[in-house]
Amino acid sequence: MRKVIFDTDPGVDDAIALALLTARPELELIGVTTVLGNADIETVTRNALFLKDRFGFSAPVAQGSGVTLLGKHGAHARHVHGDNALGGIELPQTPAGPLDGRRGHRMMIDLIRANPGEVTIIAVGRLTNLARALDKDRDIARLVHSVVVMGGAFGTHGHTGNVSPVAEANIAGDPDAADAVFTAHWPVTIVGLDVTQEVVLDSAMLDRLDAAGGETGKLLHAITRDYLGFHQRSRKLDGIFAHDCLAVAYVVDPTLFTTREGPVRVICGGLASGQTIQKPDRPPFPTTAWDPHPAQTVCIDVDAAGMLALLEDSLSPPAPPPLR
Ligand code: BDR
Numbered sequence: 001m002r003k004v005i006f007d008t009d010p011g012v013d014d015a016i017a018l019a020l021l022t023a024r025p026e027l028e029l030i031g032v033t034t035v036l037g038n039a040d041i042e043t044v045t046r047n048a049l050f051l052k053d054r055f056g057f058s059a060p061v062a063q064g065s066g067v068t069l070l071g072k073h074g075a076h077a078r079h080v081h082g083d084n085a086l087g088g089i090e091l092p093q094t095p096a097g098p099l100d101g102r103r104g105h106r107m108m109i110d111l112i113r114a115n116p117g118e119v120t121i122i123a124v125g126r127l128t129n130l131a132r133a134l135d136k137d138r139d140i141a142r143l144v145h146s147v148v149v150m151g152g153a154f155g156t157h158g159h160t161g162n163v164s165p166v167a168e169a170n171i172a173g174d175p176d177a178a179d180a181v182f183t184a185h186w187p188v189t190i191v192g193l194d195v196t197q198e199v200v201l202d203s204a205m206l207d208r209l210d211a212a213g214g215e216t217g218k219l220l221h222a223i224t225r226d227y228l229g230f231h232q233r234s235r236k237l238d239g240i241f242a243h244d245c246l247a248v249a250y251v252v253d254p255t256l257f258t259t260r261e262g263p264v265r266v267i268c269g270g271l272a273s274g275q276t277i278q279k280p281d282r283p284p285f286p287t288t289a290w291d292p293h294p295a296q297t298v299c300i301d302v303d304a305a306g307m308l309a310l311l312e313d314s315l316s317p318p319a320p321p322p323l324r
């Protein structure tokens with residue numbers, strides 16, 4: 001059983017990822033922290049509480065950062081995730097449950113310290129909370145089990161960016177935080193567009209979840225209608241990228257992924273802001289800004305069919321045995 005903190009900006013694909021996480025018996029969700037991104041911090045926190053109620057998990061939800069590390073509010077992704085970031089479905093005005101009193105990064109520190117060596121952080125939004133937690137308590141780097149991040153793009157399969165030609169949304173949203181997280185001395189696995197854009201959750205599978213996935217399947221089907229439209233218009237796909245799900249899948253079954261190792265830096269500012277670059281494993285280089293930093297793991301390939309089977313099997317309860 002792996003203890004997991006889910007750091008998130010729900011978000012349509014965040015919601016699917018959280019459904020997957022809470023459906024997996026080998027993962028124990030011990031905390032959810034929110035961060036601005038797919039909408040402002042109040043909206044994504046309300047969404048996290050709504051999902052807690054709908055998915056029925058008991059882990060606390062704490063509100064994290066509403067601004068980037070450098071204090072910027074930044075753009076939201078209304079055209080992708082809808083005005084309320086959950087596809088525009090009707091949501092309760094009042095939060096569906098109590099919010100933990102701690103700030104997101106503080107709850108993260110407390111949970112890691114209470115469970116030394118046992119916690120995996122799955123971070124599927126901007127990395128602001130993680131960078132703040134490291135800044136407040138550097139020791140957490142040696143106390144976590146691992147960090148798995150959905151973000152970045154390294155150019156494999158031609159996937160270089162989704163908010164600029166060279167940058168992915170979660171990293172571009174707070175490049176300074178991402179650079180701090182990737183260069184810290186803790187084991188990070190980066191699940192970027194290189195793999196998330198290789199897996200298409202097609203509309204037929206979404207329909208099957210609606211029919212066979214119980215209340216969760218119906219909710220996921222409802223929140224993906226506009227998100228599907230976005231992918232149909234912008235990508236000519238009859239399906240969606242479920243980016244954040246792949247970070248959860250990596251923790252469940254890393255054998256679905258091919259990876260490579262090396263220090264990773266993020267371009268902070270300028271034309272290429274948010275670009276993620278892993279130092280190639282090929283000498284000779286003069287001394288570089290990558291050298292003093294630990295090697296991190298970058299996913300460069302995925303078994304797409306295996307990934308989709310993991311998702312569908314997890315979210316569709318097995319049919320009851322036939323009556324005798
Ligand atoms: C990432 O950006 C967000 O919009 C999604 O939820 C995902 O985490 C994809 O670039």
Ligand code: CA
Nearest residue numbers: 011014124125
């Ligand atoms: Ca997200």
